[in-house]
Amino acid sequence: xxxxxxxxxxxxxxxxxxxxxxxxxxxxxxxxxxxxxxxxxxxxxxxxxxxxxxxxxxxxxxxxxxxxxxxxxxxxxxxxxxxxxxxxxxxxxxxxxxxxxxxxxxxxxxxxxxxxxxxxxxxxxxxxxxxxxxxxxxxxxxxxxxxxxxxxxxxxxxxxxxxxxxxxxxxxxxxxxxxxxxxxxxxxxxxxxxxxxxxxxxxxxxxxxxxxxxxxxxxxxxxxxxxxxxxxxxxxxxxxxxxxxxxxxxxxxxxxxxxxxxxxxxxxxxxxxxxxxxxxxxxxxxxxxxxxxxxxxxxxxxxxxxxxxxxxxxxxxxxxxxxxxxxxxxxxxxxxxxxxxxxxxxxxxxxxxxxxxxxxxxxxxxxxxxxxxxxxxxxxxxxxxxx
Numbered sequence: 257x258x259x260x261x262x263x264x265x266x267x268x269x270x271x272x273x274x275x276x277x278x279x280x281x282x283x284x285x286x287x288x289x290x291x292x293x294x295x296x297x298x299x300x301x302x303x304x305x306x307x308x309x310x311x312x313x314x315x316x317x318x319x320x321x322x323x324x325x326x327x328x329x330x331x332x333x334x335x336x337x338x339x340x341x342x343x344x345x346x347x348x349x350x351x352x353x354x355x356x357x358x359x360x361x362x363x364x365x366x367x368x369x370x371x372x373x374x375x376x377x378x379x380x381x382x383x384x385x386x387x388x389x390x391x392x393x394x395x396x397x398x399x400x401x402x403x404x405x406x407x408x409x410x411x412x413x414x415x416x417x418x419x420x421x422x423x424x425x426x427x428x429x430x431x432x433x434x435x436x437x438x439x440x441x442x443x444x445x446x447x448x449x450x451x452x453x454x455x456x457x458x459x460x461x462x463x464x465x466x467x468x469x470x471x472x473x474x475x476x477x478x479x480x481x482x483x484x485x486x487x488x489x490x491x492x493x494x495x496x497x498x499x500x501x502x503x504x505x506x507x508x509x510x511x512x513x514x515x516x517x518x519x520x521x522x523x524x525x526x527x528x529x530x531x532x533x534x535x536x537x538x539x540x541x542x543x544x545x546x547x548x549x550x551x552x553x554x555x556x557x558x559x560x561x562x563x564x565x566x567x568x569x570x571x572x573x574x575x576x577x578x579x580x581x582x583x584x585x586x587x588x589x590x591x592x593x594x595x596x597x598x599x600x601x602x603x604x605x606x607x608x609x610x611x612x613x614x615x616x617x618x619x620x621x622x623x624x625x626x627x628x629x630x631x632x633x634x635x636x637x638x639x640x641x642x643x
Contacts, residue, residue, distance in 0.1 A: 290314065294365070296344065297321040301365030301374040309383035310358045312527070312642040317341055318349040323368040327352065329378065330362040337454050339531065342369065343542055353638040355527045358382040370470055388525060389641075393577060397641075400573040401524045407569050408448050412519045415444035419512045423505040426481060429498065435485050439550075439558035439608065442478065446562030447569075450535035455518055462511050465548065476507050479552070486552040526574060530638035533570030536563045537631050545624045547612045557609035560623075561600055567634065568593055574641055582640040585633055592630035599626055 291314045293304040298321035317327040329339040329352070338361065339354040358380050364373035389397045418441035425433040445452060445463070453459045462477040469475055481504055487493040496504065543549040544560040571578075571589055578586045599622055603609050615623075 292316070294318065294327055294363070295320055296325045296327060296365040296367065298323055298367045299374075301327075301363065301376065303363055303376070303378070306363075306376065307379045307381060308356070309385075310356060310380050310387050311383055311385055312353065312355050312639075313380075314639070315339075315341070315352045316349055317344055317352065317365075319344045319346050321367055322346055326366040326369050326373070328362075328364040328366070328373065329354070329356070330364060330375075332360040332362075334362050334375070335456055337456060342538070351635075351639075352531075353527065353642060354531065355388055355525055355642055356380045357387045389577070393580070396577040396580075397526045400526060400529060400577065404524055404529050404570065404573050405522070407573075408451055408519065408522065408524075411444045411448045411566075412452075412516055415441065415448075416512050416516045418444060419509055423509045426485075427498075427502045427505045429501075431485055434481075435553070438478075438482065438485065438553060439555040442550075442555070443558055443562040445478070446539070446559045447536075447566040449539055449563065449566070450532040451519070451522065452515060453535075454522075455515065458511055458515055458518075462508065462515070465551065467548070467551070476504060477511070478508065479550075480504055481508065482550065483552045486554075489552060526577065526641045527638045529570045529574055530641055533567040533637065534631070534634045536567040536570070537627060537634055539563050541624070541627050541631060545620065545627055547620075550612070554611035554613050555609075556612040557600070557603055561609070564593075564596060564600065571634070571637065574637065577641050578637060581643055582636075585636055585640055588633040589630070589637070592626070592633060596623075596626040596630055599623055 289305065289308050290311055292308060294315050294317040295302045296317060296319050303315075315327060315329070317325075319325045324346070325344050326340060326342045327344070327350075328337060330336065331338055338356065339352050341350045341352040344350050361378040361380060362375050363378045364375045366373035388394070418437065422434060422437040422441045425437055449463075452462075460473070460477075463479070464473070464475060464477055465479050466475060466483065481501075483490060483493070484496045484501070484504075487495065540560055540563045544556045544563060547554070547556055549559055550556045571593070575586060578589075599619075600609075603615070603619075
């Protein structure tokens with residue numbers, strides 16, 4: 257798969273809150289038009305300005321409502337996610353840092369994290385200044401973009417191949433083989449999950465959990481098949497018929513093929529990679545470490561490791577630039593990655609892991625603490641590489 261390295265990013269830039277303390281509010285010189293505040297209540301989404309000059313923008317999002325909220329910057333079509341910060345609890349402030357070229361966008365807050373959100377037009381004007389790194393920094397970023405694009409392409413290639421194997425076994429009624437292939441295929445999704453999430457219409461079709469379904473939403477994708485393969489926790493569950501198995505499996509494969517095709521058009525920037533790395537770690541904090549992601553199969557640690565893998569690749573691709581900008585931050589991230597990986601390695605069994613129900617409360621807490629410890633410095637990487 258070939259990835260073109262262009263100026264515009266289509267990948268999701270995720271900065272999820274997890275379980276950490278309040279992030280600092282956006283900072284900058286007095287009157288800095290690129291440092292914006294966002295107040296998200298249960299009924300309103302108020303920005304300090306609806307325009308900003310092109311360049312590195314910082315949105316400091318404060319939740320003044322009672323429901324957990326999200327903030328998005330969407331492209332002009334209202335579909336593509338340029339940047340997002342999720343799971344902002346009441347009273348919490350989180351930052352989204354990204355590089356935005358001139359153009360039309362939409363801002364959106366999602367109280368309760370459902371629906372299309374409270375949207376408004378947002379305009380980025382041409383500042384007349386370069387958007388993104390210049391000089392020697394630009395060469396390092398170009399190398400990181402190319403390497404990360406190749407990594408994403410390889411992972412989505414493998415996802416498609418493994419999904420075909422899984423679907424073949426599942427539709428043939430070979431549940432034992434399908435249960436073996438399920439976490440193996442999911443690894444490739446989880447390694448590039450924030451990239452896949454940039455296609456807002458595909459993610460709910462492919463990766464929705466039953467507990468997160470909105471009213472009237474049809475449940476399809478990986479977790480629908482997961483429940484059918486591991487029904488032990490589902491009281492009174494009626495297994496899918498052979499015909500239903502084929503329908504759901506064909507749908508999953510078709511959507512994976514669409515993802516594969518669309519991914520060829522993806523582009524990357526340094527802030528996309530940095531925010532994506534943070535987003536992958538936050539996926540761990542909000543789903544894997546809680547045991548909610550793979551509720552039926554208990555294969556959460558496979559996903560956990562895959563998210564960490566993807567975050568590490570993003571960080572490693574930007575290390576040369578980060579070492580130049582902030583060597584102390586780079587060293588802190590390295591130490592925290594090492595500590596988290598050591599804890600994960602203790603739970604390995606053969607080529608996989610113990611199921612999540614085998615972990616003690618103390619082991620879960622240790623993993624959670626290590627994730628949060630890494631999340632804090634990783635959240636600063638986008639700002640550092642854009643400085």
